[in-house]
Every structure is written in C-alpha cells, then in structure tokens.
Amino acid sequence: MERGSTLFLKLTVILMGIPVLALCIFFVPELAELAAKLLPKFSFINYLVSIIFWASAIPYYFALYQAFKLLRYIDKNEAFSEISVVALRKIKHCAISISALHVLVLPLFYLFAEADDAPGVIFVGCVVPFASIVIAVFAAVLQRLLKEAIDIKSENDLTV
Template sequence: MKRVSTLFLKIAVILIGIPILALCIFLVPELGNVAEEMLPDFAYIKYLVSIVFYASAIPFYFALYQAFKLLRYIDKNEAFSQISVTALMKIKYSAIIISCLHVLALPLFYVFAELDDAPGVIFVGLVVPFASMVIAVFAAVLQKLLQEAIDIKSENDLTV
C-alpha cells in the first residue's frame, strides 16, 4: 500500500512540474511583451519580468526534486533520518526564495492595476508569494516534527 501511495505522489510531483514548464515556455515571454507594451518608458521591464519568473522556476524545480527524493526515502524506509530533515529544509528555503522573488514583482502588478483600473490584479499577484510562504511554514513544521521524532528514536535506541 505504501508503494502505491508514494507512486501516486511521485506522479503528482511530476504532473505539477509540467504546467509550470509550459508557463515558462509560453506565458513568461508573453508577460514580458505585455509589460513592455504597458510601460514603454522602461525598456528593461521585459527582461526584468522574465528574470523574476525564470529565476523563481529554478527553486521551484529544486523543491520538486527534493520532494521526489523525500518520497524515495519513504520507499526505502529512511523517512526518519537526517537526510529527510535536510530535504525538508531545502524545500523550505526554496519556498522562501520563490516568495521573495514574487514579492519583488508585486510593484509590476500594482502598475498594471493602475493602468487597467483593476485593483483585483494586486490580489492575483499575492497568490504565489502567499502560497509559497504557506509551503515554507508547512515544511518548517514538518522538519521540526521529524527532527524531534529522530531525536526521540535515538534516545530510545540508546536506552535499550
């Protein structure tokens, strides 16, 4: 049963990465062009938008890789080990980096909201940083719980 559930989660991790890859290929260049059209005074805005979104894809895929490794550790019955704690720590830092990069892009969402007179655009810009921070907090809590479980396990192994 455990292998089936981890297999399902591994497939889910892979399927999560595919739409982000499609967004990076098709949507990010289009967003750069839209930003260039809306703000013709800032010629570098197209490259700034591309850099922020492509730079946030790197820690995203790194976190997905760490999640995949964590699922492999579960398959090998190494879930309660220091390497699992390290993988959760890397996921946490990746989520924090993604959140910080998208916070840097929030002024662009404000400018777009002012130009289109649509204040809801700002809330759309807050979705990714908020979701990334939720993931970072969740990974931090899991990391702490796993570390405490490892500590308790090592104490029990020493007392026997």
C-alpha cells in the same frame, strides 16, 4: 513499506512540473511584453520580468526534486532520518526564495491594475508569494517535528 505505496504522490510531483513549464514557455514572454508596454521608459523591464519569473522556476523544480527524493526515502523506510530533514530544509528555502522573487514583481501587478482599472489583479499577484510562504511554514513545521521524532528515536535506542 511497499515500493509502490507512494507511486501516486510521485506521479503528482512529476505532473506538478508541467503547468509551470507551460507558464514559463507561453505566459512569461507575454507578461514581459505587457510590462514593456506599461513601462515604456524602462527598456530593460521585459528582460527583468522574464528573468525573475524564469529564475523562480529554478527553485520550484529543485523543490519538486527534493519532494521526489523525500518520497523515495519513504519507500526505502528512511523517512525518519537526517537526510529527510535536509530535504525538508531545502524545500523550505526554495519556497522562501520563490516568494521573495515574486514579491519583486508585485509592483508590476500594481501598474497593470492601475492601467486596466482592475484592483483584483493585485490579489492575483499575491497568490504565489503567500502560497510559497505557506509551503515554507509547513515545511519548517514538518522539519522540526521530524527532527524531534529522530531525537526521541535516538534517545529510545540508547536507553534500550
């Protein structure tokens, strides 16, 4: 396969990291301050919110790295190999961990919706966990299909 055939996808994977970095730098501190205003009894809430959102960025960037590696495997004609299955498994685990971390912050979205009288905020808070679960399910399906394709390929290689 041509080396540049996945160039657009690689560029897209790289560009997907920029908005999350901007959110972590600019939006997370403001969200932490808002959480401190909503819950003045809990002085540690701003640190907790910051840590959870920044901690969810770690598996996000790790999943992007795994996706980039997967695209390199495709370029090297190693797409149907065990290392691709491992990369998909890691992407699945990253998506599950992102979803779990964002579920921990859902009560904060509820408190914001109560304070601002805007029930749609709760749905905004559910976007990331549900999107992460969809990615995890998609990665799991691809992992299983790839594993079965590798098994079929190895059986065919043995019969010939």
